[in-house]
Amino acid sequence: MRHEENEILAHVGRGTPLGDTLRRYWHPVATSAELPHPDCDPLRTKVLGERLVAFRDSAGKVGVMNELCMHRGASLALGRVEDGGIRCLYHGWKFSVDGKILETPNLAEPRIRERLNAPAYPVRESGGVVWAYLGPAELEPPFRRFAFADAADENRVVLRINVKANFLPLWEGGADTSHVTMLHSNVARPSWALKDGMDGPIVTDLLNPAFDDTAPTLEIENTSFGFHYAGIRQIADTSPAKRNIRVVPIFMPYGRMIPFNDFFTTIFEVPRDEESTSTYLIDASFTQLPHDRAGRLKRSGLADSRFYEDNNFVASWENDFYQDRTAMRQRKNWTGFSGITQEDFVIATAMGVVPDRVNGEHLVPADMAIMRLRRRLLDSVELNQTGGTPLGLMYEDMTEMLARDFDLEGDRPWQDVVPHDSVLYKGSGNSR
Ligand code: FES
Ligand SMILES: [Fe+2]
Structure with a gap:
């Protein structure tokens, strides 16, 4: 990443290139x-x-x-x-x-x-x-309606979490499928979570045999709202051979959707300023939500007031994030933390100020979606600066944008399962 680009992504105030672009939404x-x-x-x-x-x-x-x-x-x-x-x-x-x-x-x-x-x-x-x-x-653009707003009120849980971290590492975590297999081993990776001597994961619906494949391949397509990626994992010992596909929409200027079995989560990483973010995490289902607010907090590792209080994520380096080193040594807990959201917020908060993206990173193919996320955001800034319309701005109806998780046999392309005919999924600027 060039130094000038890193600078653009670092500032959200009025009169800055990114700040003015974000103000269009x-x-x-x-x-x-x-x-x-x-x-x-x-x-x-x-x-x-x-x-x-x-x-x-x-x-x-x-x-x-x-x-x-x-x-x-x-x-x-x-x-x-x-x-x-x-x-x-x-x-x-x-x-x-x-x-x-x-x-x-x-x-x-x-x-x-x-x-x-x-x-x-x-x-x-x-x-x-x-x-x-x-x-x-x-x-003023049209107001965008998302699928979660169409769910009945009782089938929706809305959490707000104020985090002392820049919005971009938080958002990038959402475009980073390869971390799920490692950071979230306690709930996602069966070969760890279900091994002998473990107490068992706090939730089981995230366990997926595909998460034992630690090196997913990524396929990315630009869309009108930003882009989506397919994280493709081989599922071991299946005959005929099967792949698991997770398709995650990443929408401008800081959103994503995550698929689960019985519901979907829409997440907005709203910059409070350059050092802190309000994460809005919204679970919704069109049929019946599998948990209430208390269930969601437990699942996320936020039911513990050492981590989450009055909408704030409060663990920090001052208390070493209450990491349970004993459980780690005993090989009962991968991270010393509990719950996906807790783990994600610890990683982003512990980074401190915005990481040095010019000299401090060594990106690999598994980080392709992170690169695309930065590129699409920079494209939006450039569009705004040249009198154009930032990406994903003008779509009143965003309800067709959906996250998906499915298995496929043989060589069948995942694009068969994902809509391409809707205006939201029409590529824009795919050449970039
Ligand atoms: S500061 Fe005088 S009325 Fe508000
Ligand atoms: Fe995560």
Whole structure:
């Protein structure tokens, strides 16, 4: 990777090439559950380095605006939410969800209320998530509807996890199928998880004989939303020979979908700033979800308050991530950790600041999807800078994008099973 490209990927603030590109998209800013009822407490949040306040007014509508009051900069997150708006504690200015200035108690003259607007952003609520658009008003794209939003509310679990890690290593972990076989050995790799002397994995539905193949081959195709890759693994001792195929959509600007037997997970790695990320992890099913929120936390290794509290991932080098070295020595636990999400977040948090991608990496063919992810994001930046449309921006209906996991006999191409006729799966810029 060239130094200039590494620099572009490192910054998400306003006025930076990537920051301005990201501002073309809608972003998750909170879960609906974080604003549980009309006139509930306001929520302080941060996206792309912007300090924001989110609140739900008396009618249940959500507003998202700059955290610091437009009068003289007091934090609106300290304010009162009442009678159809949010009121700043300092001098009592009051604002509606759409940015109208409703009251200015220290100013009787009404003209400023009519002439100015509070810095409120366009907001949508969909699939248990609150979204905001932070970009230029004249470029507001269609709001994208994902498949998880079509599932019944009771068949969906939404987690938000604030992690002290840059968004890119987290996202790259999602495009990195070869790590599943190693880092997630405790739940995914049968030859480890089921061996004699083991207590057994905390969940069993991730065990797949194919994960004993530690060197998957990758096949990648560009799509309109970004790209998808097929992780192809040989399944040992099958006759006729079988391969396992996991097709994972990677969608701009920081999303992915993961297939499971009974549900699918959609994940957004939303940059809070350059050093921290809000991960939104959404399980959904069109029939019946195999777990509730408590079940999901346990499965992820987040039911333990040493790791996850108040939506924050709290383990760090200060406590050596509570790694269980004894269990590792006894060969009862591969990582000394428990649960896929816990393991992924430990890896990303322990990296510290953004890794040196120019001199500090040695990428191998198993990392092909990581290279493609960076390339597609850089393509989006270039499109934005040259007056074009960043990838995957204009698709109101994203519901056909689905992750898949299946076995195939013989030489049958995996593309037989994955749609190619839909506009979402039409390649764009495949030559790059
Ligand atoms: S700073 Fe908010 S009303 Fe004065
Ligand atoms: Fe992982």
